[in-house]
Every structure is written in structure tokens, then in C-alpha cells.
Amino acid sequence: MAWRLMQYNQAFNRLWAECTEEMRDSIRPRLSVVLARGNQAGPPITEPLGDGLFEVKARSGRVRIRLLFGYLPRQHIVFVWGGTKDQRRLPPATIRRARELLIEAQASFEVLDVVRFN
Amino acid sequence: MSFASIDLRLRDLLKDPARRRAFFEAITQDEVASQIRSLRKRRGLTQSDLATSTGMKQSAVSRIEQADYASWNVNTLFKVAAGLSGRWRMILEPAEDAMREYERFDAENAAYELISETAEGSDEAAPFTITAATADDGNINLGKMTARDEDMIDIFMPGLSGSGTVLNG
Secondary structure, three states, X not given: OOOEEEXXXXXXXHHHHHOOHHHHHHHHHHHHHHHHHHHHOOXXXXXXXXXXXXXXXXXXXXXXXXXXXXXXXXXEEEEEEEEOOOOOOOOHHHHHHHHHHHHHHHHHHHHHHHHHHX | OOEEEOOOOHXXXXXXXXXXXXXXXXXXXXXXXXXXXXXXXXXXXXXXXXXXXXOOOHHHHHHHOOOOOOOOOHHHHHHHHHHOOOOOOOOOOOHHHXXXXXXXXXXXXXXXXXXXXXXXXXXXXXOEEEEEEEOOOOOOOOOEEEOOOOOEEEEEEXXXXXXXXXXXX
């Protein structure tokens, strides 16, 4: 089964709407590798942030495009936060929020799984 | 609170020769960096170890392991491969084959619905979002669920009860 890239609460679509086509083109290759290789796409393509949260990022000129995601059962990947921060490091509050969203997404996924497989 | 698929819209990108070239180059850069780092870790080597065995500087090894780096040359890559007791396998394939592959990945992913099967009690296979509140804070472990669009769902499980709403996604 192939990997599935999902988004939680439109995190990806919101980021996409903020991006120019040039910015999108800078992160498309990296997301394509994640889509093809899933959890085998380790550093430097994806970086672990701890507690099951990972980051994939790209640079377009001076802008850094970042997406935070986690893995769900059955080869699902869920993006929970996206942004175009200029900072070199993400603020701890952003990472904390992304972790909360990932926990929420994991719980929701469990519910959906019960519907799907029972 | 909902899940949705992601459409990278690679179709348009891959039709444009300049954007396609940049896309393929970026993927190759990512793969080169990823493979060097991965084999180095597997060999239990630090960047300094690899630098010593290849006659490179540690900073050069660090650079070559960065996904965006593209200024390596074939001799450097051969040197790194030797330092890691590895080899490069180079495959030059027609762009149309690679395009087909990426377009298929992307199209399948974009069309993917987390719930595509019809849930018990539901008349159609439309994707939907479920919000559920349980008595047990955060520990959502459901034994049985019946779901119909825009109906309430009931949750049955010994020692745990709650309810939620099925919404059209």
C-alpha cells in the first residue's frame, strides 16, 4: 500500500493558500519524496522534533516553508501545522500546539478506524 | 475537526519543462543527501570520521548531507561512496516514466478518502467527519458504532459511554 498524505483541520490548504507558486514548487519535491518513501524518508528530508512530531521544510528565496506532521496507522501521514516563518527555529509554542493537534488527530483517526473496520 | 486529502498538483508542474527539471533535480539532491547520511549512520561513522577517511573537511561532509546542497561533483560522490564502503547506482530514465509515476502517486493520494467504505447504517459512501465526546477524557476506544449522515451516533462500551454527530464532509 502506498503512503497517504492527509491534513488535519485544513493545515495544508491554509499554508498552500499563503504560498506563491514558486514557494509551492520548492516544497513539492520534498513532499513527493515523503509520499513515495513515507517513514523511510528520514533526515535531511524530514527531521524529528520529538514525541512523534516531524518537520518537512523547504526554502524559497528568504522564506522558509515548514510543515509539521506525524504518522498514523496504516501508512497515513497527517500534516497538523504549516507556516512560512522566517525564523531559523520554530517557536516552542508552535511545536507544543502542533503536538496537541497531532494527539487530537491520532484520537480522531482511531474513531474513524473503528467506523471503517467494524 | 477533520481529515482531508492533499493534492500536490504535480500534473501542471510536470508538464512545464523548466519546472519539471527543477523538480527532478531537487528530488535527486534530496536523495543524494539522504543516502549519504543514511549509510554513514548505518556504518556508525560521524561526519568527522567520514571527512578523515575521504580527505574532506567535516564542514564539507555536513554540506553534502544537506538536502538543498547541489554543488557536489561526481568525483566527490565517488570519494564519499568509497569512504562509506558503498557504491552509487545511477539510473537515467525517460522523464515520461518518472512523470507517470509521480502523477499516479499524486492522483491516487488526492482522490483518497479516509473513509471510503460505507459505514454500517449509512446509505452512501460519502466521506464524513465525526466528532465524538466520551466520558473518558481523551481515551476514545469504541466498541460498536452505527453511523448515518447527519444522525447521532451511539457509542457502546462497558464503562464508557458518549455520543457524537456525523457530519457531511
